[in-house]
Amino acid sequence: MMFAAIVRSFDCAPKYELVDTPEPSESSEVLVDVLAAGLHNRVRSQANGSHYTSSDKLPLIPGIDGVGRLPNGQLAYFVAPDTSLGTFAEKAVIDLRRSVPLPEGVDPVLIAAAMNPAMSSWVALHRRVDFQPGQKVLVLGATGNSGQMAVQIAKLLGASQVIGAGRDQNRLNSLSALGADVIVSLAGDPEAAAKRLGEAASEVDIVIDYLWGKPAELAMLPLLTQRSDRSRKLTWIQIGSVAGPTAAVPSAALRSANFQLVGSGQGSVSTAGYVAEFPALIDAISAGKLQVNSVSFPLSQVEEVWNAPAGMGERVVFIPSVETERAL
Structure with missing residues:
Protein backbone atom coordinates (compact mmCIF):
# COMPACT_ATOMS: atom_id res chain seq x y z
CA MET A 1 0.00 0.00 0.00
CA MET A 2 1.02 3.63 -0.48
CA PHE A 3 -0.35 7.09 0.11
CA ALA A 4 -1.56 9.12 -2.88
CA ALA A 5 -3.77 12.04 -3.82
CA ILE A 6 -7.07 10.67 -5.12
CA VAL A 7 -9.65 12.47 -7.27
CA ARG A 8 -13.08 10.91 -6.77
CA SER A 9 -15.11 13.83 -8.14
CA PHE A 10 -14.20 16.43 -10.77
CA ASP A 11 -15.85 19.01 -8.51
CA CYS A 12 -13.64 18.43 -5.47
CA ALA A 13 -9.98 18.70 -4.57
CA PRO A 14 -7.99 15.45 -4.34
CA LYS A 15 -7.82 13.75 -0.96
CA TYR A 16 -4.84 12.06 0.66
CA GLU A 17 -5.65 8.35 0.90
CA LEU A 18 -4.08 4.93 1.25
CA VAL A 19 -4.27 2.92 -1.99
CA ASP A 20 -2.74 -0.15 -3.59
CA THR A 21 0.76 0.29 -4.96
CA PRO A 22 0.76 -0.06 -8.77
CA GLU A 23 2.90 -2.69 -10.47
CA PRO A 24 4.79 -2.52 -13.77
CA SER A 25 3.16 -4.51 -16.57
CA GLU A 26 5.53 -3.87 -19.50
CA SER A 27 9.22 -4.60 -19.95
CA SER A 28 9.95 -0.86 -20.32
CA GLU A 29 8.21 0.02 -17.03
CA VAL A 30 9.64 0.32 -13.52
CA LEU A 31 8.29 1.37 -10.15
CA VAL A 32 9.96 4.53 -8.81
CA ASP A 33 9.89 6.43 -5.54
CA VAL A 34 8.42 9.84 -6.37
CA LEU A 35 10.53 12.61 -4.87
CA ALA A 36 8.76 15.67 -6.29
CA ALA A 37 5.78 16.40 -8.55
CA GLY A 38 4.55 19.81 -9.68
CA LEU A 39 1.03 21.21 -9.39
CA HIS A 40 0.80 22.58 -12.93
CA ASN A 41 -2.24 24.08 -14.64
CA ARG A 42 -2.24 20.93 -16.76
CA VAL A 43 -2.63 18.89 -13.56
CA ARG A 44 -5.57 20.99 -12.39
CA SER A 45 -7.34 20.53 -15.74
CA GLN A 46 -6.63 16.80 -15.51
CA ALA A 47 -8.16 16.69 -12.04
CA ASN A 48 -11.30 18.65 -12.97
CA GLY A 49 -11.83 16.79 -16.24
CA SER A 50 -11.50 19.85 -18.49
CA HIS A 51 -8.29 18.99 -20.37
CA TYR A 52 -8.75 17.90 -23.99
CA THR A 53 -7.03 14.58 -23.25
CA SER A 54 -9.19 13.84 -20.20
CA SER A 55 -11.66 10.97 -19.94
CA ASP A 56 -14.53 10.57 -17.48
CA LYS A 57 -12.78 7.72 -15.67
CA LEU A 58 -12.67 8.08 -11.87
CA PRO A 59 -11.07 7.71 -9.42
CA LEU A 60 -7.69 8.93 -10.62
CA ILE A 61 -4.34 9.93 -9.19
CA PRO A 62 -3.42 13.35 -10.66
CA GLY A 63 0.05 14.44 -11.66
CA ILE A 64 1.63 14.31 -15.10
CA ASP A 65 5.38 14.41 -14.42
CA GLY A 66 7.90 14.33 -11.64
CA VAL A 67 11.31 13.41 -10.36
CA GLY A 68 11.76 9.89 -9.10
CA ARG A 69 14.38 7.51 -7.81
CA LEU A 70 14.85 4.47 -10.02
CA PRO A 71 15.42 1.00 -8.50
CA ASN A 72 19.18 1.43 -9.13
CA GLY A 73 19.24 4.70 -7.15
CA GLN A 74 19.53 7.00 -10.19
CA LEU A 75 17.35 10.13 -10.17
CA ALA A 76 15.28 10.73 -13.29
CA TYR A 77 12.81 13.23 -14.63
CA PHE A 78 9.82 11.48 -16.17
CA VAL A 79 6.48 12.15 -17.81
CA ALA A 80 3.71 9.85 -16.69
CA PRO A 81 1.86 7.67 -19.19
CA ASP A 82 -1.64 8.86 -20.10
CA THR A 83 -3.45 6.78 -17.49
CA SER A 84 -5.38 7.37 -14.30
CA LEU A 85 -2.25 6.58 -12.25
CA GLY A 86 -0.42 9.89 -11.99
CA THR A 87 2.54 11.17 -10.03
CA PHE A 88 0.92 12.56 -6.88
CA ALA A 89 1.81 9.41 -4.97
CA GLU A 90 4.62 7.88 -2.98
CA LYS A 91 5.37 5.55 -5.89
CA ALA A 92 4.58 5.57 -9.59
CA VAL A 93 5.01 3.23 -12.52
CA ILE A 94 6.98 4.98 -15.25
CA ASP A 95 7.93 4.09 -18.79
CA LEU A 96 11.71 4.43 -19.08
CA ARG A 97 11.25 5.62 -22.66
CA ARG A 98 9.52 8.72 -21.26
CA SER A 99 12.28 9.57 -18.79
CA VAL A 100 15.81 10.97 -18.72
CA PRO A 101 18.46 10.63 -16.00
CA LEU A 102 19.29 13.74 -14.01
CA PRO A 103 22.81 15.06 -13.47
CA GLU A 104 24.23 14.55 -10.00
CA GLY A 105 23.41 17.33 -7.57
CA VAL A 106 20.31 18.61 -9.38
CA ASP A 107 17.53 19.82 -7.07
CA PRO A 108 14.47 17.57 -7.65
CA VAL A 109 12.06 20.28 -6.50
CA LEU A 110 13.49 22.79 -8.97
CA ILE A 111 13.19 20.36 -11.89
CA ALA A 112 9.66 19.31 -10.89
CA ALA A 113 8.62 22.95 -10.63
CA ALA A 114 10.14 24.21 -13.87
CA MET A 115 10.00 21.48 -16.50
CA ASN A 116 6.30 21.52 -17.33
CA SER A 264 1.78 22.93 -30.05
CA GLY A 265 0.90 20.29 -27.52
CA GLN A 266 0.26 16.61 -26.98
CA GLY A 267 -0.35 15.11 -30.41
CA SER A 268 1.19 17.83 -32.55
CA VAL A 269 4.57 16.88 -31.07
CA SER A 270 5.37 13.20 -30.52
CA THR A 271 6.37 11.79 -27.15
CA ALA A 272 9.80 11.05 -28.60
CA GLY A 273 10.04 14.68 -29.71
CA TYR A 274 9.34 15.91 -26.20
CA VAL A 275 11.79 13.48 -24.59
CA ALA A 276 14.53 14.52 -27.02
CA GLU A 277 14.24 18.10 -25.71
CA PHE A 278 14.40 17.15 -22.01
CA PRO A 279 18.20 17.04 -21.49
CA ALA A 280 18.93 20.51 -22.89
CA LEU A 281 16.04 22.03 -20.95
CA ILE A 282 17.15 20.30 -17.74
CA ASP A 283 20.65 21.68 -18.28
CA ALA A 284 19.28 25.21 -18.71
CA ILE A 285 17.20 24.95 -15.53
CA SER A 286 19.93 23.37 -13.41
CA ALA A 287 22.45 25.97 -14.62
CA GLY A 288 20.22 28.76 -13.36
CA LYS A 289 19.47 30.16 -16.81
CA LEU A 290 15.73 30.09 -16.10
CA GLN A 291 14.23 31.55 -12.94
CA VAL A 292 11.52 29.62 -11.13
CA ASN A 293 9.92 30.41 -7.79
CA SER A 294 9.20 26.97 -6.32
CA VAL A 295 7.51 26.22 -3.02
CA SER A 296 7.16 22.66 -1.70
CA PHE A 297 4.55 20.99 0.49
CA PRO A 298 4.11 17.45 1.83
CA LEU A 299 1.65 15.51 -0.32
CA SER A 300 -0.43 14.98 2.83
CA GLN A 301 -1.45 18.67 2.53
CA VAL A 302 -2.75 18.28 -1.03
CA GLU A 303 -6.38 19.11 -0.26
CA GLU A 304 -5.50 22.21 1.76
CA VAL A 305 -2.95 23.52 -0.74
CA TRP A 306 -5.16 22.74 -3.74
CA ASN A 307 -7.86 25.11 -2.53
CA ALA A 308 -5.52 27.86 -1.32
CA PRO A 309 -4.70 30.84 -3.58
CA ALA A 310 -1.19 30.61 -4.99
CA GLY A 311 1.32 33.34 -4.32
CA MET A 312 2.45 35.51 -7.22
CA GLY A 313 4.64 33.45 -9.53
CA GLU A 314 4.89 30.52 -7.13
CA ARG A 315 5.17 27.01 -8.51
CA VAL A 316 3.78 24.47 -6.06
CA VAL A 317 5.60 21.15 -5.80
CA PHE A 318 4.36 18.23 -3.72
CA ILE A 319 6.73 15.98 -1.80
CA PRO A 320 5.27 12.51 -1.24
CA SER A 321 6.40 12.03 2.37
CA VAL A 322 7.83 13.97 5.28
CA GLU A 323 10.86 11.64 5.24
CA THR A 324 11.61 12.46 1.62
CA GLU A 325 11.12 16.17 2.27
CA ARG A 326 13.73 16.04 5.05
CA ALA A 327 16.15 14.15 2.81
CA LEU A 328 15.89 16.83 0.14
Whole structure:
Protein backbone atom coordinates (compact mmCIF):
# COMPACT_ATOMS: atom_id res chain seq x y z
CA MET A 1 0.00 0.00 0.00
CA MET A 2 1.02 3.63 -0.48
CA PHE A 3 -0.35 7.09 0.11
CA ALA A 4 -1.56 9.12 -2.88
CA ALA A 5 -3.77 12.04 -3.82
CA ILE A 6 -7.07 10.67 -5.12
CA VAL A 7 -9.65 12.47 -7.27
CA ARG A 8 -13.08 10.91 -6.77
CA SER A 9 -15.11 13.83 -8.14
CA PHE A 10 -14.20 16.43 -10.77
CA ASP A 11 -15.85 19.01 -8.51
CA CYS A 12 -13.64 18.43 -5.47
CA ALA A 13 -9.98 18.70 -4.57
CA PRO A 14 -7.99 15.45 -4.34
CA LYS A 15 -7.82 13.75 -0.96
CA TYR A 16 -4.84 12.06 0.66
CA GLU A 17 -5.65 8.35 0.90
CA LEU A 18 -4.08 4.93 1.25
CA VAL A 19 -4.27 2.92 -1.99
CA ASP A 20 -2.74 -0.15 -3.59
CA THR A 21 0.76 0.29 -4.96
CA PRO A 22 0.76 -0.06 -8.77
CA GLU A 23 2.90 -2.69 -10.47
CA PRO A 24 4.79 -2.52 -13.77
CA SER A 25 3.16 -4.51 -16.57
CA GLU A 26 5.53 -3.87 -19.50
CA SER A 27 9.22 -4.60 -19.95
CA SER A 28 9.95 -0.86 -20.32
CA GLU A 29 8.21 0.02 -17.03
CA VAL A 30 9.64 0.32 -13.52
CA LEU A 31 8.29 1.37 -10.15
CA VAL A 32 9.96 4.53 -8.81
CA ASP A 33 9.89 6.43 -5.54
CA VAL A 34 8.42 9.84 -6.37
CA LEU A 35 10.53 12.61 -4.87
CA ALA A 36 8.76 15.67 -6.29
CA ALA A 37 5.78 16.40 -8.55
CA GLY A 38 4.55 19.81 -9.68
CA LEU A 39 1.03 21.21 -9.39
CA HIS A 40 0.80 22.58 -12.93
CA ASN A 41 -2.24 24.08 -14.64
CA ARG A 42 -2.24 20.93 -16.76
CA VAL A 43 -2.63 18.89 -13.56
CA ARG A 44 -5.57 20.99 -12.39
CA SER A 45 -7.34 20.53 -15.74
CA GLN A 46 -6.63 16.80 -15.51
CA ALA A 47 -8.16 16.69 -12.04
CA ASN A 48 -11.30 18.65 -12.97
CA GLY A 49 -11.83 16.79 -16.24
CA SER A 50 -11.50 19.85 -18.49
CA HIS A 51 -8.29 18.99 -20.37
CA TYR A 52 -8.75 17.90 -23.99
CA THR A 53 -7.03 14.58 -23.25
CA SER A 54 -9.19 13.84 -20.20
CA SER A 55 -11.66 10.97 -19.94
CA ASP A 56 -14.53 10.57 -17.48
CA LYS A 57 -12.78 7.72 -15.67
CA LEU A 58 -12.67 8.08 -11.87
CA PRO A 59 -11.07 7.71 -9.42
CA LEU A 60 -7.69 8.93 -10.62
CA ILE A 61 -4.34 9.93 -9.19
CA PRO A 62 -3.42 13.35 -10.66
CA GLY A 63 0.05 14.44 -11.66
CA ILE A 64 1.63 14.31 -15.10
CA ASP A 65 5.38 14.41 -14.42
CA GLY A 66 7.90 14.33 -11.64
CA VAL A 67 11.31 13.41 -10.36
CA GLY A 68 11.76 9.89 -9.10
CA ARG A 69 14.38 7.51 -7.81
CA LEU A 70 14.85 4.47 -10.02
CA PRO A 71 15.42 1.00 -8.50
CA ASN A 72 19.18 1.43 -9.13
CA GLY A 73 19.24 4.70 -7.15
CA GLN A 74 19.53 7.00 -10.19
CA LEU A 75 17.35 10.13 -10.17
CA ALA A 76 15.28 10.73 -13.29
CA TYR A 77 12.81 13.23 -14.63
CA PHE A 78 9.82 11.48 -16.17
CA VAL A 79 6.48 12.15 -17.81
CA ALA A 80 3.71 9.85 -16.69
CA PRO A 81 1.86 7.67 -19.19
CA ASP A 82 -1.64 8.86 -20.10
CA THR A 83 -3.45 6.78 -17.49
CA SER A 84 -5.38 7.37 -14.30
CA LEU A 85 -2.25 6.58 -12.25
CA GLY A 86 -0.42 9.89 -11.99
CA THR A 87 2.54 11.17 -10.03
CA PHE A 88 0.92 12.56 -6.88
CA ALA A 89 1.81 9.41 -4.97
CA GLU A 90 4.62 7.88 -2.98
CA LYS A 91 5.37 5.55 -5.89
CA ALA A 92 4.58 5.57 -9.59
CA VAL A 93 5.01 3.23 -12.52
CA ILE A 94 6.98 4.98 -15.25
CA ASP A 95 7.93 4.09 -18.79
CA LEU A 96 11.71 4.43 -19.08
CA ARG A 97 11.25 5.62 -22.66
CA ARG A 98 9.52 8.72 -21.26
CA SER A 99 12.28 9.57 -18.79
CA VAL A 100 15.81 10.97 -18.72
CA PRO A 101 18.46 10.63 -16.00
CA LEU A 102 19.29 13.74 -14.01
CA PRO A 103 22.81 15.06 -13.47
CA GLU A 104 24.23 14.55 -10.00
CA GLY A 105 23.41 17.33 -7.57
CA VAL A 106 20.31 18.61 -9.38
CA ASP A 107 17.53 19.82 -7.07
CA PRO A 108 14.47 17.57 -7.65
CA VAL A 109 12.06 20.28 -6.50
CA LEU A 110 13.49 22.79 -8.97
CA ILE A 111 13.19 20.36 -11.89
CA ALA A 112 9.66 19.31 -10.89
CA ALA A 113 8.62 22.95 -10.63
CA ALA A 114 10.14 24.21 -13.87
CA MET A 115 10.00 21.48 -16.50
CA ASN A 116 6.30 21.52 -17.33
CA PRO A 117 5.77 25.30 -17.59
CA ALA A 118 9.04 25.67 -19.50
CA MET A 119 8.42 22.75 -21.81
CA SER A 120 5.53 24.27 -23.75
CA SER A 121 7.46 27.20 -25.21
CA TRP A 122 10.79 25.35 -25.37
CA VAL A 123 9.31 22.54 -27.46
CA ALA A 124 7.20 24.93 -29.55
CA LEU A 125 10.21 27.02 -30.54
CA HIS A 126 12.32 23.94 -31.29
CA ARG A 127 9.74 21.61 -32.82
CA ARG A 128 6.82 23.59 -34.26
CA VAL A 129 8.51 26.57 -35.94
CA ASP A 130 11.84 27.35 -37.55
CA PHE A 131 12.85 29.83 -34.87
CA GLN A 132 16.00 31.79 -35.62
CA PRO A 133 18.10 33.96 -33.29
CA GLY A 134 17.32 37.61 -33.89
CA GLN A 135 13.61 37.11 -34.43
CA LYS A 136 11.03 39.00 -32.38
CA VAL A 137 8.53 37.24 -30.12
CA LEU A 138 5.23 38.24 -28.53
CA VAL A 139 4.11 36.18 -25.52
CA LEU A 140 0.35 36.48 -25.18
CA GLY A 141 -0.48 35.57 -21.60
CA ALA A 142 2.99 36.35 -20.28
CA THR A 143 1.84 36.80 -16.69
CA GLY A 144 1.08 33.11 -16.11
CA ASN A 145 3.75 30.66 -15.00
CA SER A 146 4.21 29.22 -18.49
CA GLY A 147 4.13 32.70 -20.01
CA GLN A 148 6.83 33.92 -17.64
CA MET A 149 8.95 30.94 -18.67
CA ALA A 150 8.26 31.67 -22.35
CA VAL A 151 9.62 35.20 -21.96
CA GLN A 152 12.84 33.80 -20.49
CA ILE A 153 13.15 30.99 -23.02
CA ALA A 154 12.60 33.23 -26.05
CA LYS A 155 15.37 35.51 -24.78
CA LEU A 156 17.65 32.57 -23.93
CA LEU A 157 17.25 31.15 -27.43
CA GLY A 158 18.26 34.44 -29.01
CA ALA A 159 15.16 36.56 -29.60
CA SER A 160 16.17 40.13 -30.36
CA GLN A 161 12.99 41.47 -28.77
CA VAL A 162 10.46 39.87 -26.44
CA ILE A 163 7.10 41.54 -25.82
CA GLY A 164 5.06 40.31 -22.87
CA ALA A 165 1.30 40.89 -22.75
CA GLY A 166 -1.09 40.13 -19.89
CA ARG A 167 -3.69 41.50 -17.52
CA ASP A 168 -2.02 41.31 -14.08
CA GLN A 169 -0.10 44.56 -13.72
CA ASN A 170 2.07 43.38 -10.84
CA ARG A 171 3.24 40.38 -12.83
CA LEU A 172 3.65 42.52 -15.94
CA ASN A 173 5.98 44.78 -14.00
CA SER A 174 8.14 41.78 -13.08
CA LEU A 175 8.65 40.68 -16.70
CA SER A 176 11.44 43.15 -17.44
CA ALA A 177 13.67 41.34 -14.95
CA LEU A 178 12.94 38.10 -16.84
CA GLY A 179 13.98 39.50 -20.20
CA ALA A 180 10.92 41.30 -21.60
CA ASP A 181 11.86 44.36 -23.64
CA VAL A 182 8.29 45.68 -23.86
CA ILE A 183 5.18 44.99 -21.79
CA VAL A 184 1.59 45.51 -22.91
CA SER A 185 -1.40 45.55 -20.58
CA LEU A 186 -4.47 43.61 -21.69
CA ALA A 187 -6.58 45.04 -18.86
CA GLY A 188 -9.68 47.10 -19.57
CA ASP A 189 -11.62 47.24 -22.82
CA PRO A 190 -10.67 44.21 -25.02
CA GLU A 191 -10.70 46.15 -28.27
CA ALA A 192 -8.52 48.89 -26.80
CA ALA A 193 -6.12 46.21 -25.55
CA ALA A 194 -5.97 44.69 -29.04
CA LYS A 195 -5.16 48.09 -30.48
CA ARG A 196 -2.30 48.49 -27.97
CA LEU A 197 -0.97 45.11 -29.04
CA GLY A 198 -1.07 46.11 -32.69
CA GLU A 199 0.88 49.28 -31.97
CA ALA A 200 3.52 47.54 -29.85
CA ALA A 201 3.96 44.16 -31.53
CA SER A 202 3.13 44.44 -35.22
CA GLU A 203 6.70 43.59 -36.25
CA VAL A 204 7.06 40.34 -34.31
CA ASP A 205 7.88 37.11 -36.12
CA ILE A 206 6.27 34.72 -33.64
CA VAL A 207 3.35 34.86 -31.23
CA ILE A 208 3.36 32.36 -28.35
CA ASP A 209 -0.29 32.29 -27.28
CA TYR A 210 -1.45 30.96 -23.91
CA LEU A 211 -4.79 32.83 -24.00
CA TRP A 212 -6.70 32.15 -27.23
CA GLY A 213 -10.40 33.11 -26.98
CA LYS A 214 -11.43 36.74 -27.49
CA PRO A 215 -7.99 38.29 -26.83
CA ALA A 216 -6.45 36.28 -29.68
CA GLU A 217 -9.41 36.85 -31.99
CA LEU A 218 -9.28 40.62 -31.52
CA ALA A 219 -5.50 40.89 -31.75
CA MET A 220 -4.92 39.16 -35.08
CA LEU A 221 -5.92 41.94 -37.47
CA PRO A 222 -4.33 44.81 -35.50
CA LEU A 223 -1.05 42.90 -35.48
CA LEU A 224 -1.17 42.01 -39.17
CA THR A 225 -2.52 45.22 -40.69
CA GLN A 226 0.15 47.38 -39.06
CA ARG A 227 3.10 45.31 -40.28
CA SER A 228 5.53 47.22 -42.46
CA ASP A 229 5.73 44.19 -44.77
CA ARG A 230 2.71 41.92 -44.69
CA SER A 231 4.49 39.35 -46.84
CA ARG A 232 6.97 38.71 -44.01
CA LYS A 233 5.73 35.64 -42.18
CA LEU A 234 4.05 35.89 -38.78
CA THR A 235 3.67 32.51 -37.07
CA TRP A 236 1.07 32.25 -34.33
CA ILE A 237 1.69 29.28 -31.99
CA GLN A 238 -1.47 28.32 -30.11
CA ILE A 239 -0.50 26.60 -26.83
CA GLY A 240 -3.07 27.46 -24.13
CA SER A 241 -6.69 28.53 -23.92
CA VAL A 242 -6.96 30.40 -20.63
CA ALA A 243 -9.33 32.97 -22.17
CA GLY A 244 -11.50 30.47 -24.01
CA PRO A 245 -11.37 27.28 -26.12
CA THR A 246 -12.43 28.92 -29.38
CA ALA A 247 -11.50 32.01 -31.37
CA ALA A 248 -12.94 33.21 -34.68
CA VAL A 249 -10.04 33.65 -37.10
CA PRO A 250 -10.82 36.55 -39.49
CA SER A 251 -10.60 35.42 -43.10
CA ALA A 252 -8.76 38.63 -43.93
CA ALA A 253 -5.99 37.58 -41.58
CA LEU A 254 -5.27 34.56 -43.75
CA ARG A 255 -5.59 36.36 -47.09
CA SER A 256 -4.05 39.76 -46.53
CA ALA A 257 -0.81 38.71 -44.83
CA ASN A 258 1.67 35.86 -44.63
CA PHE A 259 0.01 34.47 -41.53
CA GLN A 260 0.64 30.96 -40.25
CA LEU A 261 -1.40 29.46 -37.41
CA VAL A 262 -0.07 26.31 -35.71
CA GLY A 263 -0.67 24.52 -32.45
CA SER A 264 1.78 22.93 -30.05
CA GLY A 265 0.90 20.29 -27.52
CA GLN A 266 0.26 16.61 -26.98
CA GLY A 267 -0.35 15.11 -30.41
CA SER A 268 1.19 17.83 -32.55
CA VAL A 269 4.57 16.88 -31.07
CA SER A 270 5.37 13.20 -30.52
CA THR A 271 6.37 11.79 -27.15
CA ALA A 272 9.80 11.05 -28.60
CA GLY A 273 10.04 14.68 -29.71
CA TYR A 274 9.34 15.91 -26.20
CA VAL A 275 11.79 13.48 -24.59
CA ALA A 276 14.53 14.52 -27.02
CA GLU A 277 14.24 18.10 -25.71
CA PHE A 278 14.40 17.15 -22.01
CA PRO A 279 18.20 17.04 -21.49
CA ALA A 280 18.93 20.51 -22.89
CA LEU A 281 16.04 22.03 -20.95
CA ILE A 282 17.15 20.30 -17.74
CA ASP A 283 20.65 21.68 -18.28
CA ALA A 284 19.28 25.21 -18.71
CA ILE A 285 17.20 24.95 -15.53
CA SER A 286 19.93 23.37 -13.41
CA ALA A 287 22.45 25.97 -14.62
CA GLY A 288 20.22 28.76 -13.36
CA LYS A 289 19.47 30.16 -16.81
CA LEU A 290 15.73 30.09 -16.10
CA GLN A 291 14.23 31.55 -12.94
CA VAL A 292 11.52 29.62 -11.13
CA ASN A 293 9.92 30.41 -7.79
CA SER A 294 9.20 26.97 -6.32
CA VAL A 295 7.51 26.22 -3.02
CA SER A 296 7.16 22.66 -1.70
CA PHE A 297 4.55 20.99 0.49
CA PRO A 298 4.11 17.45 1.83
CA LEU A 299 1.65 15.51 -0.32
CA SER A 300 -0.43 14.98 2.83
CA GLN A 301 -1.45 18.67 2.53
CA VAL A 302 -2.75 18.28 -1.03
CA GLU A 303 -6.38 19.11 -0.26
CA GLU A 304 -5.50 22.21 1.76
CA VAL A 305 -2.95 23.52 -0.74
CA TRP A 306 -5.16 22.74 -3.74
CA ASN A 307 -7.86 25.11 -2.53
CA ALA A 308 -5.52 27.86 -1.32
CA PRO A 309 -4.70 30.84 -3.58
CA ALA A 310 -1.19 30.61 -4.99
CA GLY A 311 1.32 33.34 -4.32
CA MET A 312 2.45 35.51 -7.22
CA GLY A 313 4.64 33.45 -9.53
CA GLU A 314 4.89 30.52 -7.13
CA ARG A 315 5.17 27.01 -8.51
CA VAL A 316 3.78 24.47 -6.06
CA VAL A 317 5.60 21.15 -5.80
CA PHE A 318 4.36 18.23 -3.72
CA ILE A 319 6.73 15.98 -1.80
CA PRO A 320 5.27 12.51 -1.24
CA SER A 321 6.40 12.03 2.37
CA VAL A 322 7.83 13.97 5.28
CA GLU A 323 10.86 11.64 5.24
CA THR A 324 11.61 12.46 1.62
CA GLU A 325 11.12 16.17 2.27
CA ARG A 326 13.73 16.04 5.05
CA ALA A 327 16.15 14.15 2.81
CA LEU A 328 15.89 16.83 0.14
